[in-house]
Each structure stands twice: as C-alpha cells, then as structure tokens.
Amino acid sequence: MKGSRLTAGLFLFLVVISGCSSSSTTRNAETAADESTAASETLLLIDDHGLVARSFDDVGSEATATGQTAEAIEPGIRFGGDAWPSPDGKRTALTVQRGETTHLALVGSDGAYRDLHHVSGEAHYSVAWAPTSDSLLIGFSGPTDRGIAVYVTGSGNVSDVGCAASNLALSWGHGDWFVVGDRDNHYVIERSGCGTIESVDARKFHETAFGPKGDRVAYILRELEYDSEAREYRPDSSLYVASAVGTDPVLVAGDRYRPRRPEWSGDAMSLAFDARLIEDPDRRLISIYDVENGMSAFLNPKAVDSKSSEWAPHWSPSGGAVAYQHSSKGKPPVVSVRVLSNSFSTTVGKTGERFSGWLDDSRVILEGNGGTRIVATNGKELLVVDAPAIVIRLAQDPAGASN
Numbered sequence: 197m198k199g200s201r202l203t204a205g206l207f208l209f210l211v212v213i214s215g216c217s218s219s220s221t222t223r224n225a226e227t228a229a230d231e232s233t234a235a236s237e238t239l240l241l242i243d244d245h246g247l248v249a250r251s252f253d254d255v256g257s258e259a260t261a262t263g264q265t266a267e268a269i270e271p272g273i274r275f276g277g278d279a280w281p282s283p284d285g286k287r288t289a290l291t292v293q294r295g296e297t298t299h300l301a302l303v304g305s306d307g308a309y310r311d312l313h314h315v316s317g318e319a320h321y322s323v324a325w326a327p328t329s330d331s332l333l334i335g336f337s338g339p340t341d342r343g344i345a346v347y348v349t350g351s352g353n354v355s356d357v358g359c360a361a362s363n364l365a366l367s368w369g370h371g372d373w374f375v376v377g378d379r380d381n382h383y384v385i386e387r388s389g390c391g392t393i394e395s396v397d398a399r400k401f402h403e404t405a406f407g408p409k410g411d412r413v414a415y416i417l418r419e420l421e422y423d424s425e426a427r428e429y430r431p432d433s434s435l436y437v438a439s440a441v442g443t444d445p446v447l448v449a450g451d452r453y454r455p456r457r458p459e460w461s462g463d464a465m466s467l468a469f470d471a472r473l474i475e476d477p478d479r480r481l482i483s484i485y486d487v488e489n490g491m492s493a494f495l496n497p498k499a500v501d502s503k504s505s506e507w508a509p510h511w512s513p514s515g516g517a518v519a520y521q522h523s524s525k526g527k528p529p530v531v532s533v534r535v536l537s538n539s540f541s542t543t544v545g546k547t548g549e550r551f552s553g554w555l556d557d558s559r560v561i562l563e564g565n566g567g568t569r570i571v572a573t574n575g576k577e578l579l580v581v582d583a584p585a586i587v588i589r590l591a592q593d594p595a596g597a598s599n
Contacts, residue, residue, distance in 0.1 A: 239581075240307055242292070246271035249307055270309045273299070278321060282329040283408060283462065285513060285556075287349070289323045289332060300334060302347075312354055315341050324365040324374075327409050333374055335365035344376050344390065359390040367406040367413070367440050375406065375413075375440055384441045396442040402433070403457065406440060407464040412487070413440050414448070414458040414467055421451075435469060437487065448485050448492065456480075457508055461515040468495070468509035468518060479505045482520055495520075495534055496541055506532075512557045517573055519544075519551050519560055531562055533573045544571045 239250045247270035276291030276298055286305045289312070291298060298319035302310045313321075315338035322335040334345040334354070344359040359376060362383055367375035373384050373393055382401075384394040398404070402416040414437050420429040435455035438445040449455040453471035460467055467485040472478075482495040495518055499506060503525045510519045522532040522543065531545030545551070549564035559578065562569045570579040 238307070240269065240303065242273060242275045246273045247292075247303070247309060269307055270301075273301075276321075278323075280323040280325065280332075282325050282332075283327060284329040286329065289325075291319075291321050298338070300336070310352075312347050313345060320363075322363075322365045324368050324406070325408075326368045331368075333365040333368055333376075335363050335376060337363035344374070344385075346387075357385070357387065357390050359385065362390070366404075368410045369440055370410050382442065394441055405458045405460055405467075407460045408462060409464040411440050412460075412464060413438055413442070414460065414469075416455065416458075417445075437467060437485070446490065449483070454480075459509055459511060461511045462513060463515055466511075466515065468511060470507035470509065470520075473500070479503075480507045482506045482509045482518070484518075508551070510551055510554070512554050514557050516557055519554070521551070531560065533560060535573055542573065542575050544573065544575050 241248060241250065245268060247268075249267045249269055273292040273294050276293050279288055279290040281288045288303050290301055290303065292301050293299070294314075297314050297316055298321070299314040300312045300321045300323070302312055304310075313334060313336060315336055317339045319336060319338035319341075324333040326332065330350060331346060331348045334347060336343060336345070342360075342363040344357040344362055344365060345354050346357060347354045357374070357376075362376040362378050362385070364377040365374075366377050366382060369375050369384070372387050374387055376383050376385055376390075377398060380397070380399050382396040382398045383392050384396075385392055400417055400419050402418050404413060404415045406413045414435065416433050417436055418431055418433045421432040422428075423430050432451040433454065434450045435448040435453075435458060436445045437448055448467065449469070449471050452474060455469050455471045458467055458469040465487050467487065468482060469485070470480045470482050472480050481499055483492045484495055485492045494500060495509070496506065505523045506520050508521045512518070516537065517533055517535045519531060519533045521529045522541070523529040528547045530543055530547060531549060531551050532541045532543050534541040544560055545562050546565065549562040549569070552561040552563040552568065555561055555570055558573050560571050560573065562571055568581040569577060571577050
C-alpha cells in the first residue's frame with residue numbers, strides 16, 4: 197500500500213528538542229537563505245547501539261556537533277524497514293527488531309518510545325493512521341499469527357478487531373468501518389468484530405493509494421483488453437479514483453498515458469502521478485489531478501516542450517510543494533522540488549541521491565552516495581550525515597506530544 201514507507205539499515209529522526217546534551221559526527225553545512233533564527237535540534241536514530249539521541253546546534257544555520265556521545269533511549273533494537281508518520285507529524289509508527297522478534301513501535305516528537313505489538317520471528321506490518329492522528333489501524337502477519345488491531349493514543353490500549361483472515365490495514369475509513377484486506381481482496385468491515393460489510397476483488401488493483409481522509413482510493417486498474425486489429429489481448433492499465441469502498445470509480449488517466457505512482461496530498465483534494473507523453477512516449481511528466489473539478493494539469497507545463505522527464509512525485513506535508521525525480525536529455529536523474537507558489541523548479545539533489553522524505557515543508561531528506569543530506573527547497577545544503585541513513589520527520593514542536 198502506498199504510504200510513508202521507508203527502508204534503510206540506519207534510521208534517523210530529526211526533531212526540535214530543546215535542552216538536549218547529546219551529539220554526532222555530522223559536518224557543518226551551508227546557511228539556508230531563508231533561515232532567520234537558530235534552533236537546537238536532535239537526531240533520534242537507530243544505529244548499532246539501538247535508538248539514541250544526538251543533538252546539533254543551529255541546524256540550517258551553522259550545523260555543528262556539540263560533542264561525541266549519544267544518549268541511549270532504547271538499546272538493543274534494529275530498524276525493521278518501515279515507518280509511518282502520523283498526519284500531524286507528532287508521532288511515527290515503525291517496525292523494529294529485538295532479537296528474533298519483530299515489533300511495531302511508536303516514537304513521539306519528545307523522543308518517548310513505546311512497543312505497541314510484536315510477532316515472533318519475521319513479520320509484516322501495515323499501518324493506517326486516523327486522520328485525527330489519535331489512533332491507528334494495524335495489520336500484522338507472521339509465521340503463526342495474523343490479524344487486525346487498533347491502537348488508541350489516549351488510552352494506550354491495543355485491541356484486536358477480531359479478523360482471522362485479513363492482515364493488511366488499508367484505510368481508517370469513515371463512521372463505524374475500516375478497510376482491511378489480504379493478498380487478493382479488500383474488505384469493508386465493522387470496527388468491532390470484523391463483520392464484513394462489503395468485499396472487493398482487488399487482484400486487478402495495483403499501486404493502490406488510500407486517501408489520508410479515509411474516503412477515497414486511487415489505483416491502477418490492470419486488466420486485459422482485446423485488440424481487434426492485433427487480434428490479441430493486451431494489458432490495459434488505467435488510473436482511477438473511487439470511494440474508499442470501491443464504488444463510483446472515476447477515470448483519471450487512460451492506458452495510453454501509462455499512469456504510475458499516484459500519491460495523495462495531505463488534504464486528499466489532489467492526486468499527483470506521472471504519465472507518459474503521447475507524442476513522445478519515451479518521456480514522462482507529472483500531472484496533478486484536482487478531485488473537486490475532475491481536471492488534471494501538468495506540474496511543470498513548460499517541461500512539455502523540453503527534453504526532460506519527471507516522475508515519482510512526493511507531496512510536502514502541507515501540500516505546498518512536490519519533490520520528484522528529474523532527468524534532462526537522458527542525463528542521470530536528480531531530485532528536484534517545485535514549490536507551487538513559484539513558477540519554477542529547483543534542483544536540490546546530486547547524481548546518485550534519491551528522495552527519502554520531507555523533514556518539513558521547507559526541507560528535503562536525500563539519501564545516497566554513502567550518506568544522508570538535509571537540503572532546503574531552495575537547494576541550500578543544511579546538514580550532512582557521513583553514513584547511510586534515512587531521516588523521518590517528526591513534529592518540530594514537541595509541546596503536547598504524547599504516546
């Protein structure tokens with residue numbers, strides 16, 4: 197399922213936490229053009245020692261390490277490969293491994309750590325946050341255990357929904373129902389007892405992306421269509437948007453555009469995806485579909501007449517910018533950012549780097565070439581970590597955060 201899923205051997209969180217005394221071997225970086233005030237920021241990372249915190253002074257101004265030691269928060273764990281930030285950015289659910297057991301854990305913006313669920317041996321977890329960020333739907337499967345559970349942040353309780361067959365958490369849904377699934381089907385279920393309200397054959401659904409508000413789903417419908425001229429069946433892959441229960445599908449882009457990689461904006465009113473150009477099928481560009489008016493427009497209209505390709509869009513938290521891969525005239529791809537209030541895009545990445553996530557609306561996390569960089573949307577380098585790492589943003593302001 198589409199979402200905020202990230203993989204790496206070394207896992208970091210960058211958050212604003214005042215009064216922390218730990219540090220790292222991170223190098224100094226350039227000053228961001230639009231950074232006017234200094235701040236103390238702390239990295240929460242999983243390394244060989246487990247979850248640790250390291251502080252840095254003035255990230256985005258003159259990023260400097262304040263020492264050589266780290267404060268241990270949760271020793272003995274390893275990053276399990278998946279992370280799901282909450283919509284408000286104050287918490288992140290993630291998979292970790294402790295010995296031979298796989299855990300789903302929660303890390304708050306204040307650094308608080310909590311184990312939510314665990315399965316013996318290797319396991320697969322999926323998570324769907326409630327739009328209000330106060331609860332999350334959990335799907336899990338392991339060698340001997342599978343099911344659906346719910347965690348409520350206020351009470352701290354994890355409860356079993358009662359599903360015996362489903363193991364994928366797909367959408368928080370609306371009212372008194374969730375959307376869950378297995379390898380072949382999606383099920384709209386009652387929140388208590390897992391009673392099936394409706395089922396959908398999802399074997400033809402690909403790159404499924406449920407909207408963050410729980411009411412819509414985007415998917416690539418892949419099925420065989422008979423070509424009478426060629427006298428053979430050919431795959432047809434078209435992009436649709438439908439209600440979360442699969443009803444009222446609307447065609448967004450047909451097979452001739454080969455749409456791929458749909459991603460919802462945070463307000464669920466826009467869908468970004470990349471598609472090929474009919475007149476130049478070797479090139480792809482990014483389109484933005486407006487749900488309200490049912491129209492699509494190119495993210496960068498001027499790119500139509502260029503020799504460039506653009507693909508793999510990623511919305512910023514507020515939806516005010518899109519990061520994506522860009523290649524000009526067959527050159528190696530680099531990460532670029534289009535701030536929607538500007539009329540142009542900015543190249544922020546280097547060859548060999550890939551997009552890892554948004555730190556916030558003005559900072560992008562890039563991973564590759566043996567390290568991780570935090571870069572402003574204007575291209576200014578703010579922080580460099582001399583080790584392979586993937587950074588996941590938590591709320592900059594920890595006030596009021598709790599697990």
